[in-house]
Amino acid sequence: MKNMEKIDITGLTHEGAGVGRLQDGLVVFVPGALPGERVKIEVAARKKNYALARLLEIEKASPDRVLPPCPEAYHCGGCHLQHLDYRAQLLWKRRLVVEALQRLGGVRDISVLPVLGMANPWGYRNKVRLHVTGSRLGFYRRGSHEVVPFAHCRLLPAGLQELAREMARLLPGLGPGLRHVTLRQGWATGELLVALEAQGWPAAKELASKLAGRFPELVGVVALPLNNDRGVVRENILYGRDYLEERLGALRFYISATTFFQVNSAQAEVLYNQAAAFAGLRGGEEVLDAYCGSGAIALWLSRQAGRVTGVEVVIGAVHDARRNAALNKITNIRFHAGAAEVLLPRLAREGCRPEVVILDPPRAGCDRRVLAAVAAMKPRRVIYVSCNPATLARDLAYLLEAGFTPGPVQPVDMFPHTHHVECVCCLTMI
Structure with a gap:
């Protein structure tokens, strides 16, 4: 076979593909391969700086390799890591967060805690x-x-x-x-x-x-x-x-049908409890929740806060948030429809000074105008909830430069058997 080679796998990409080098030194990505394995591959495509390959045979298997319970695990686009033992998945996800913070954000003096996983990491999607x-x-x-x-x-x-x-x-x-x-x-x-x-x-x-x-x-x-x-x-x-x-x-x-809600309800409670623990609310604080979605975190924290304000650009999500506040008879909360990058700078100019700010942006991370507004508000604490370690690293670097002090980062495994990992991070302003 013309494009067949045997290589050693030395790492995993952030999407869970094996990483090795071809005989000519070119980096190659091999979905389904694991670090420590000796594999036979077929090169499917060569780019300028890397190659893509198909896994043909495993000559030496990793001790962390397991048999995927799903026969479509290597073909379906939903899972990436069913062939990796779950405990090893959690170790890899923590390492993924550490490397993103150090390599992409230059953030080194920060503690990344062990990933909070699931006792049963199957059947979790709602x-x-x-x-x-x-x-x-x-x-x-x-x-x-x-x-x-x-x-x-x-x-x-x-x-x-x-x-x-x-x-x-x-x-x-x-x-x-x-x-x-x-x-x-x-x-x-x-x-x-x-x-x-x-x-x-x-x-x-x-x-x-x-x-x-x-x-x-x-x-x-x-x-x-x-x-x-x-x-x-x-x-x-x-x-x-x-x-x-x-x-x-x-x-x-x-x-x-169109409401955003965490797809793992069991781990959502773990995530929200961690955010509440980092927020350290005593009952009288003002909390600002940017990118609040349908209000889940805002509602969760409202029971320990004096007043909570949520900001969300999707009008339907704001409708859902208000409906859920009424459903739970929560009255110390209000939601505003609008883009965080527009509303937060305006609130900062108007003198809004919350003690705690919650940032839970989409995968693209926070707009710089949002981060600048948060820095201007000088909250006692910022709780950053992230679904993307790369943009978390970028945004933390900005906030640290603005004078915040990093607390620990707590990864939570919301999506077992995939390459995704959620994080909660606490930053303080003294």
Whole structure:
């Protein structure tokens, strides 16, 4: 085989692919390979500074290699690390955070704690988005838009797996038009919610009726237009209601089809408790939550704070946040619709001086205008919740330069068997 080589794997990329070097010294990335392994590969593509390869054979296996329980683990785009022992996954994720802070942010004098993992890292997802091609329902094959027909997924609880299998069975008799499906399940309540993304699909109500007759836990089926702006467009209810109920701790949440909510409810409690511990609230503080989404962290902290203000650009999320505050009879909280990079500088100019600021941005991290506004407010503490170690490193470097002192970083494994890792970090201003 012309492009076949044997190489040693010395590391993992931030996306979980094995890293080695070809005979000519070029760095090569090999999905499915692990550090310490001797593997046979086929080079699939050569770029200027690196190559991509397919794993053909493992001649010497890592002691951390395990047999993935899912037969599609190497093909499906959902998981990246099922072949790596879970304890080793947690060690690798901590190392990923440490290296990002040091290499990308130049942040060295900071403590990164061991990753908080799960006792049972399977069946944890409360939400899944599946795709439809023709009459096939499933996940995209890794690196493509080819649909792998759904059979099972070890990351989903039994209720979502049964619902997905029934939809896959019904679709061939309902005609074309459906493009995507989002399934949600309340971890504490067991309630099921289905969202159908379609364009002119007359069979939508028929499918909703059949699912309702099969699943007593199903509380709603809604239709969404394709390519919709999820902050504005409301769902068309085909059956039941447009939300399910979830509970975290003592709080209740109404979650609609388009609401952002952590996909791992069990670890969400771990994450929010850690944020609360770092915030150190005593009951009278003013808290500002930027990028507050549907208000989960703001509501979680409101019970220990004097007043909480949430800022969120997605109007639908603000609606959900206000609804959940009313549901829980929480009155010391208010939510503002608008971009954090616009509202926070204005609040800083108007003299807003919260004792605690929560930053929970998307993967792109915080806009510089947000970080500058936070520095101007001089809060006693900043609690940064991040889903991307690279942008966390960049933003922490800015805040440290602005005069904040770093506390510990606590990684939380919200997404076992994937390369994703969530972090909570505390910074103080003395």
